[in-house]
Amino acid sequence: xxxxxxxxxxxxxxxxxxxxxxxxxxxxxxxxxxxxxxxxxxxxxxxxxxxxxxxxxxxxxxxxxxxxxxxxxxxxxxxxxxxxxxxxxxxxxxxxxxxxxxxxxxxxxxxxxxxxxxxxxxxxxxxxxxxxxxxxxxxxxxxxxxxxxxxxxxxxxxxxxxxxxxxxxxxxxxxxxxxxxxxxxxxxxxxxxxxxxxxxxxxxxxxxxxxxxxxxxxxxxxxxxxxxxxxxxxxxxxxxxxxxx
Amino acid sequence: xxxxxxxxxxxxxxxxxxxxxxxxxxxxxxxxxxxxxxxxxxxxxxxxxxxxxxxxxxxxxxxxxxxxxxxxxxxxxxxxxxxxxxxxxxxxxxxxxxxxxxxxxxxxxxxxxxxxxxxxxxxxxxxxxxxxxxxxxxxxxx
Ligand code: HEM
Ligand code: SF4
Ligand code: FES
Numbered sequence: 001x002x003x004x005x006x007x008x009x010x011x012x013x014x015x016x017x018x019x020x021x022x023x024x025x026x027x028x029x030x031x032x033x034x035x036x037x038x039x040x041x042x043x044x045x046x047x048x049x050x051x052x053x054x055x056x057x058x059x060x061x062x063x064x065x066x067x068x069x070x071x072x073x074x075x076x077x078x079x080x081x082x083x084x085x086x087x088x089x090x091x092x093x094x095x096x097x098x099x100x101x102x103x104x105x106x107x108x109x110x111x112x113x114x115x116x117x118x119x120x121x122x123x124x125x126x127x128x129x130x131x132x133x134x135x136x137x138x139x140x141x142x143x144x145x146x147x148x149x150x151x152x153x154x155x156x157x158x159x160x161x162x163x164x165x166x167x168x169x170x171x172x173x174x175x176x177x178x179x180x181x182x183x184x185x186x187x188x189x190x191x192x193x194x195x196x197x198x199x200x201x202x203x204x205x206x207x208x209x210x211x212x213x214x215x216x217x218x219x220x221x222x223x224x225x226x227x228x229x230x231x232x233x234x235x236x237x238x239x240x241x242x243x244x245x
Numbered sequence: 246x247x248x249x250x251x252x253x254x255x256x257x258x259x260x261x262x263x264x265x266x267x268x269x270x271x272x273x274x275x276x277x278x279x280x281x282x283x284x285x286x287x288x289x290x291x292x293x294x295x296x297x298x299x300x301x302x303x304x305x306x307x308x309x310x311x312x313x314x315x316x317x318x319x320x321x322x323x324x325x326x327x328x329x330x331x332x333x334x335x336x337x338x339x340x341x342x343x344x345x346x347x348x349x350x351x352x353x354x355x356x357x358x359x360x361x362x363x364x365x366x367x368x369x370x371x372x373x374x375x376x377x378x379x380x381x382x383x384x385x386x387x
Contacts, residue, residue: 172338211264240265 011041020102046085062113072160077102082162082222104165123177127185132196147192154187156225163219176212179219179229186232197245205240274327281320305373321364329357
């Protein structure tokens with residue numbers, strides 16, 4: 001039994017979270033509320049929010065489903081940066097200071113950390129994010145690895161809205177299509193199997209389309225999937241100028 | 246077989262082409278302005294004695310040459326339209342009410358137009374010899 005290794009206990013920390021609270025029904029303005037939470041070294045911001053909801057205040061409202069960075073439900077502004085709560089380890093933040101958690105900006109807050117995502121989905125729908133092809137192949141549609149590589153990056157989007165809600169142009173009036181819609185248009189515009197690239201390019205050659213992008217790179221920095229969002233937008237701009245992908 | 250119909254009609258689309266040319270213009274004029282503005286600054290403020298050389302005679306001497314008239318005229322047109330179009334973008338971002346947006350944009354282009362007309366007049370009709378109190382000091386007027 002002498003070779004059994006004793007695994008160190010996971011260290012615990014005491015952290016303070018300032019959470020932006022809002023509830024239409026209580027008639028109060030949005031406000032910061034602080035919570036002290038004991039967290040493990042392996043805990044993420046989402047775990048801390050769970051602890052608050054389950055142990056301290058059951059009314060705290062936020063979205064999450066997969067808890068593993070796949071579903072895109074829990075984008076929020078953590079210490080001023082858009083991130084997924086389920087992919088942000090608390091020990092990676094500065095634990096000596098309070099951690100600020102607030103809803104993503106530019107979309108209407110419904111309650112606490114939950115925003116109305118409908119305008120975001122609307123812009124997504126408007127770029128026709130589905131394959132448009134007239135042929136009817138017997139089996140699958142064949143594509144070369146090179147052709148597939150062309151849009152590989154933009155297939156990774158999970159529609160979390162971290163990019164669109166980090167964009168200062170989107171914040172101004174919410175009319176801009178936003179990076180996420182353009183990323184998902186890019187995914188089909190540069191797909192060799194798709195036949196409606198021109199239609200999508202025409203949709204994005206809009207007053208509220210790609211030309212509103214000012215190349216601030218906030219979207220690229222915000223994307224939890226590491227998609228080069230600003231580059232994808234630039235490629236769509238180039239494609240519109242060329243008139244084809 | 247299930248066929249997915251086009252889910253909805255596209256958004257209302259106004260002045261789409263204009264934004265595209267505006268975007269292109271900002272980049273093309275920006276690239277030209279880079280050369281024109283820094284060339285201007287270096288020649289006027291750095292070379293041949295720097296800022297001490299600037300005088301009426303210096304300007305008169307430069308504008309006796311059509312090359313500098315075209316240089317300065319280009320800089321005037323490109324920068325004013327560039328700056329005004331840039332301001333239009335910012336107005337469109339921050340103005341919420343359509344009336345205010347329209348008023349500010351009209352004001353911008355009126356000012357831009359007035360400055361272009363005045364500037365072009367100066368560059369094209371400039372004559373160093375009209376004022377005798379200074380022209381007697383200039384060799385070109387003798
Ligand atoms: C030195 C050469 C210059 C270069 C290379 C340049 C380049 C640019 C570019 C590429 C943009 C578009 C930015 C975007 O849409 O993302 C821009 C915007 C702008 N430029 Fe220039 N520019 C120059 C000089 C000027 C001058 C002389 C003025 C003033 C008369 C000016 C005023 C503006 C304004 C107001 C904007 C809009 C800013 C915004 O969209 O937030 N620029 N410039
Ligand atoms: S591009 Fe990235 S940040 Fe934007 S919605 Fe998709 S996954 Fe989220
Ligand atoms: S809960 Fe699914 S991405 Fe975070």
